[in-house]
Amino acid sequence: MTNSIKTKIKRVPKNAVYELERINDIIDNNFICHVGFIHNSSPVVIPTMYGRKENFIFIHGASVSRLIKNLEKGVEICIAITKVKALVLARSAFNHTLNYESVVFFGKGNLVAESDKLGSLKVISDHVLKHRWEEVRMPNQKELKATKVIRIEIDESSAKVRSGDPQDSKSDYSLDVWAGVLPISNNFEAPIADAQLKKNIGLPKSIEILFGNGKQ
Amino acid sequence: MTNSIKTKIKRVPKNAVYELERINDIIDNNFICHVGFIHNSSPVVIPTMYGRKENFIFIHGASVSRLIKNLEKGVEICIAITKVKALVLARSAFNHTLNYESVVFFGKGNLVAESDKLGSLKVISDHVLKHRWEEVRMPNQKELKATKVIRIEIDESSAKVRSGDPQDSKSDYSLDVWAGVLPISNNFEAPIADAQLKKNIGLPKSIEILFGNGKQ
Numbered sequence: 064m065t066n067s068i069k070t071k072i073k074r075v076p077k078n079a080v081y082e083l084e085r086i087n088d089i090i091d092n093n094f095i096c097h098v099g100f101i102h103n104s105s106p107v108v109i110p111t112m113y114g115r116k117e118n119f120i121f122i123h124g125a126s127v128s129r130l131i132k133n134l135e136k137g138v139e140i141c142i143a144i145t146k147v148k149a150l151v152l153a154r155s156a157f158n159h160t161l162n163y164e165s166v167v168f169f170g171k172g173n174l175v176a177e178s179d180k181l182g183s184l185k186v187i188s189d190h191v192l193k194h195r196w197e198e199v200r201m202p203n204q205k206e207l208k209a210t211k212v213i214r215i216e217i218d219e220s221s222a223k224v225r226s227g228d229p230q231d232s233k234s235d236y237s238l239d240v241w242a243g244v245l246p247i248s249n250n251f252e253a254p255i256a257d258a259q260l261k262k263n264i265g266l267p268k269s270i271e272i273l274f275g276n277g278k279q
Numbered sequence: 280m281t282n283s284i285k286t287k288i289k290r291v292p293k294n295a296v297y298e299l300e301r302i303n304d305i306i307d308n309n310f311i312c313h314v315g316f317i318h319n320s321s322p323v324v325i326p327t328m329y330g331r332k333e334n335f336i337f338i339h340g341a342s343v344s345r346l347i348k349n350l351e352k353g354v355e356i357c358i359a360i361t362k363v364k365a366l367v368l369a370r371s372a373f374n375h376t377l378n379y380e381s382v383v384f385f386g387k388g389n390l391v392a393e394s395d396k397l398g399s400l401k402v403i404s405d406h407v408l409k410h411r412w413e414e415v416r417m418p419n420q421k422e423l424k425a426t427k428v429i430r431i432e433i434d435e436s437s438a439k440v441r442s443g444d445p446q447d448s449k450s451d452y453s454l455d456v457w458a459g460v461l462p463i464s465n466n467f468e469a470p471i472a473d474a475q476l477k478k479n480i481g482l483p484k485s486i487e488i489l490f491g492n493g494k495q
Contacts, residue, residue: 095363099315099324106322108315110361110381145326147311150408150467152485156400156415157422165326184372192366192461199372199456206373228473240415241483242473245408248464251366257444257458267457269368 080222114190134172153229168220175212194269296438330406350388369445370456384436391428410485
């Protein structure tokens, strides 16, 4: 992994993370990214699901979608993955900030070949919810045809992480202002069965393991 | 608000929302956006906080940051605001999706004049956490100088919303596969005081009202 001028973090460099393992952790703790590309000379940003396998991100979509039609051409893209974990409330307005984890990387997409499509879709499914792939009806030929998968190498990537208490100016610590962190939850909550679910179908393994074997 | 070809939603048009009030609701229920722009001929996506007032989004940042230095030039930008609310688990792999709220709009930034800077920073602060602005030390001249605010008119915007149960193919409803919705929480959790907080400082109004007057 190289860090050219494009991904070198200039602002607040103490928040920068360049270690591959930590970057992969951040990628694996999320499943939504924002993909930026240029379409008709204008910037476009589209949120979408992804999965990671090794040094690659996989994105899927309808074959006819603007996202896929651009990415399969191999245009330059920028991908941002962001999780906000808390508001950081300082004593001064100026030092308010967020605790967050963020990865940004640049690359180009490659259309996944038909023969690899099913395996790549499994990568995305496993990334979002492990074991779900084994529980569901597999895509048929018509569904596979309607879907394309794009593979992007995670090459020039960099991450920023901020955590912990606010950092106020020294003289502000004596102010009578409450300061601290206001965490933001980001967890799966108890599942809600489909109104049309057949009777006597229990929770699947993919959900049970999220809640400690169904204890919830 | 116009809807040119750029923001007209082509994929899954039943999820499209064009009503201004609903779009503003989605904008007001979030405070992080992803800003896309073109820098040295490449697409760049940067996550940042925002505030809304009337038909404008306000973004702030260090005067020397790449984001601000580009936006103050008035370059074309695309802003995406996304909240994922649930995994939608269908009986078929193909019909898996997300419940979400998403707004995308295009525009150009304008640098907010010095005389309006403080008021614009208050818009962002109020948007993220109401009443906080009145509780904290106001920015001094040095801090104000280090910060710039960009105002973007919400012109061509469109939103997509998906909610509710999975939509499976008719023949799949008889399968012995659990289907339903797995909600994702996104709430403020109990505040954590700064380790260096002065004694006898209670929770401020900005936090108390989040938890029903401090009941938490």
